[in-house]
Amino acid sequence: MPPVTIRGKALIAGVYEHPGRDLPDRTLPQIHAEVAAGALADAGLTLADVDAYYSAGDAPGFGALSMAEYLGLDLTYIDDTETGGSAYLVHVQHAAAAIAAGQVKVALITLAGKPRTGGAGPGGSARFSSAPEASFENQFGMSVPGGYALAAARHMHEFGTTSEQLAEVKVAASTHAQHNPHAFLRDVVTVEEVVSSPVISDPLHRLDCCVITDGGGALVLVSEAVAASLDRHCTPVLGTGTSIKHTSGGRIDLTHTGATRSGPLAFAEAGVTPADIDYVSIYDSFTITVVITLEDLGFCGKGDGGRFVSDGALQAPGGVLPFNTDGGGLCNNHPANRGGMTKVVEAVRQLRGEANAAVQVPDCELALAHGTGGSLATRMGSATLVLGRSL
């Protein structure tokens, strides 16, 4: 009996990224509804076609259950998996498995948030005050930039990574964002501008940090049979991987992420290697996130990430490994402080040939999207997807 695989059994038929970055006049459920409608319209489907719904910690109230009622969905499958900003890639994996098993025909995944105009939302820090680790981590001024700064400082110590190398990641993202009319930050910046911006938490500067934006996004996955009935060219899911990494009883290793396991799982299922990938969407909460993730996914050796990203390697369309051509979380959008959704959206745009013209990767056949949820400094959920233009 051949091994069970989801390879090619599920396809991404619809994607949508909310164009708004400041949405003071909408409720959180309204944004979920807008992105759901956008992705379904992109696929050529309606809410009535959806039989499975996926949401994460950004969904208010009872999560997917509350949103199913608000949206008026008629469901036989539901999944509230919460791994922070990577959750939407985990949802793709779960949806693909459910579709491959014949349990789901049309899966809808939504993300929405208002960190600019509406506070932290249901996924905010208050949620974590009851966690068993809370009294041992929350008493010391840990912040999101502070946690990633600890990882960056250790990476610099072990491997000689420099602030200038980290800055190259932001420079590439800004170079792409100038072509995105919706990007929150559209100005191209230089290495010098990044390293001379104010230090938030050593060694991370303000321009090493992602943006904070309102907004959201949605994905629609369908079975092969549904895909065949649609006008839309659908993007097959070729490989998926998830990995949880935590402090391991106090033996945390700050220079590796869960990508060391989620990556190989996704590559193996897809039957490809890092060298085959034409475009990558890499979660970029901070510049250091990208450097460590590229190493852990095998695009360069461990510790070589800083050197790898230098000299324009990440810049589309001509770089060695074009990344985050929408401008990423560093420049374009980080809705709900959760960047995984937009990573999948831009990867699908590249495979469809629908990226902004100046950054469209020619003949883009294979794309990788990677999400990092939680924090590099404590506990994280890593998720990797390999997507193809065709099977």
Next chain:
Amino acid sequence: MSEPGQFGLPVPPPNPNLETQRFWDATAEGRLELPRCDSCGHVVWYPRQRCDRCGSTSLTWFEASGRGTVYSCTVTRRIPGSWRKAAPFVLAYVELDEGPRLVTNIVGCDPETVHIGQAVQAVFDPTPDGPALLRFTPA
């Protein structure tokens, strides 16, 4: 937020529970006590009544040395909320001689001088409720 503690940093009270009360009681007396697994010898951090390595629920508290080295550190210069006035301060992971790496602050020194590999010693920073926060100072 209450008044800063003896090192000028916030001293938010922890929430002891059935599994961690002994740890916090010891800090109130200026001692670092940690749980060690009776089956495999693993010293578990954060304190809990189970070994995350072998699954045993039989652990024994012992008094740790309070000595360690800085595994990673950052000077946080900008932070919103109740820690804003404390900046710049050092957020760090310290690796205890007994093995665990834990989130803490390095205090009692110029923040700019703290570095990875530096030897440090535990200090106990009392909170208004009695338990003290485990912070470290250069050895």
